[in-house]
Amino acid sequence: MSCMTEYQPPSYPNNLLQKDWSKRKIHYLSERLDFIRKVHYVEVFPDDVWLVTYPKCGTTWMQELLWLVMNDFDFETAKREHLEVRTPFMEFDYAISNDLENCFKPIERLKRPRLVKSHLCLPLLPHQIWDKKPKLIYVARNIKDAMVSEYYHSRNVGRAAGRSLDEYVRDEIEGTQLHDPFLHFTEFYALRHEPWLFYTSFERMKLDLRQVINDVCHFLDKTIDEATMEKMLKHLSFEEMKKNPKTNHVWEFDQVRAKKGINQTPQEFNFVRKGRMNAYREELSPDMVSKIDKWVEENLKELNVSLDELLLLNDLTNK
Numbered sequence: 001m002s003c004m005t006e007y008q009p010p011s012y013p014n015n016l017l018q019k020d021w022s023k024r025k026i027h028y029l030s031e032r033l034d035f036i037r038k039v040h041y042v043e044v045f046p047d048d049v050w051l052v053t054y055p056k057c058g059t060t061w062m063q064e065l066l067w068l069v070m071n072d073f074d075f076e077t078a079k080r081e082h083l084e085v086r087t088p089f090m091e092f093d094y095a096i097s098n099d100l101e102n103c104f105k106p107i108e109r110l111k112r113p114r115l116v117k118s119h120l121c122l123p124l125l126p127h128q129i130w131d132k133k134p135k136l137i138y139v140a141r142n143i144k145d146a147m148v149s150e151y152y153h154s155r156n157v158g159r160a161a162g163r164s165l166d167e168y169v170r171d172e173i174e175g176t177q178l179h180d181p182f183l184h185f186t187e188f189y190a191l192r193h194e195p196w197l198f199y200t201s202f203e204r205m206k207l208d209l210r211q212v213i214n215d216v217c218h219f220l221d222k223t224i225d226e227a228t229m230e231k232m233l234k235h236l237s238f239e240e241m242k243k244n245p246k247t248n249h250v251w252e253f254d255q256v257r258a259k260k261g262i263n264q265t266p267q268e269f270n271f272v273r274k275g276r277m278n279a280y281r282e283e284l285s286p287d288m289v290s291k292i293d294k295w296v297e298e299n300l301k302e303l304n305v306s307l308d309e310l311l312l313l314n315d316l317t318n319k
């Protein structure tokens with residue numbers, strides 16, 4: 001398992017959230033501290049669009065949606081080029097190359113307006129995000145489904161090392177720095193009414209994708225006609241994305257496997273895997289479900305928010 005260490009960035013988003021940031025524990029991979037220091041100073045443009053999520057919360061789904069909305073619904077290019085090349089994951093290049101000099105080149109080379117993906121929590125993002133306030137989309141998901149999804153992802157890159165799903169999740173709960181995933185969600189949730197930020201959830205996308213597409217178009221000042229909406233709904237459907245080689249992170253996984261010396265693609269490999277809400281119930285043992293429930297409940301109680309609120313399921317009329 002990767003080793004996390006406590007880390008303090010050079011400055012905090014004091015202008016966004018008023019809280020005692022000195023007490024906010026932040027953890028990052030100990031072997032990547034030089035990288036995370038450099039992220040703080042990454043240049044951000046006012047016309048950027050940033051997609052930020054905790055891992056396995058529906059990033060890829062929203063990424064494809066956003067890229068299409070931002071690129072005049074160019075389905076042809078979307079079907080021709082890998083998603084992660086069209087809209088890079090900021091932390092990816094360094095994880096593969098360990099090259100501090102060039103690791104931001106994939107986002108620097110992008111034609112503006114850029115669409116950038118990141119899994120970093122609010123205070124670890126480039127500080128120009130909170131100064132320039134580019135458009136930012138945040139997608140939350142039930143942490144239980146995200147953890148199960150992460151397990152299968154880890155297996156694909158040789159990280160789960162013979163552990164069962166229950167064992168993996170138990171290790172995550174015990175090893176995760178308490179609050180980390182919850183603070184990731186709650187800090188963006190607290191900003192959900194900011195005009196430059198669009199906060200949604202995997203669950204909202206599952207329940208009403210059409211509405212989310214409409215909301216995103218509105219947020220990005222774009223229009224969509226009914227025929228294009230129908231094409232979007234089909235292209236973004238689970239069935240289509242599952243069989244689309246350009247939305248299954250084939251390009252990224254090939255590099256990860258090459259770096260780790262994994263020669264074979266696992267037979268069951270498919271990044272777009274199950275795509276369901278609450279599927280964790282069928283996969284985890286009842287004991288493990290109650291253990292996670294307790295963990296979630298304790299954390300959210302301290303943070304004074306419910307899971308339904310974080311997933312925007314408490315009030316389906318609330319944007």
Ligand code: PPS
Pocket residue numbers: 053054055056057058059060061145148149150152153236237238239241271272273274275276
């Ligand atoms: S990552 O690696 O953090 O970027 O992963 P991320 O893209 O955030 O999350 C992967 C999960 O999203 C599901 N997915 C979808 N669900 C429904 N419909 C569509 N079109 C879709 N595309 C991706 C994917 O299957 C992963 O969830 P699980 O639960 O593993 O199926």
